[in-house]
Amino acid sequence: MEEKPVKRFIAGAVCPKCAQMDRIVMYKKDGGDFRECVECGFNDELHIQPQVRELETRVNISKETIEAETQVLQFKPIAKNKDD
Numbered sequence: 752m753e754e755k756p757v758k759r760f761i762a763g764a765v766c767p768k769c770a771q772m773d774r775i776v777m778y779k780k781d782g783g784d785f786r787e788c789v790e791c792g793f794n795d796e797l798h799i800q801p802q803v804r805e806l807e808t809r810v811n812i813s814k815e816t817i818e819a820e821t822q823v824l825q826f827k828p829i830a831k832n833k834d835d
């Protein structure tokens with residue numbers, strides 16, 4: 752069982768620092784995705800947002816909508832006494 756991070760070359764990727772093509776490798780570390788340039792040593796973390804975040808946002812929006820509708824229901828119609 753190997754636990755070493757597997758570095759894979761990204762075909763056609765251009766290094767943002769030295770502009771060399773096919774020198775970028777991608778690897779996983781500490782649960783995150785990183786890229787590294789084997790030419791100049793440039794490296795940074797790739798921020799890939801999981802799609803679960805979108806679902807949480809939608810749930811929040813739906814909850815706010817439900818609360819707004821609930822508030823509307825709390826308003827009572829103005830009753831006019833026409834019996835007088």
Ligand SMILES: [Zn+2]
Nearest residue numbers: 766769788791
């Ligand atoms: Zn580079």
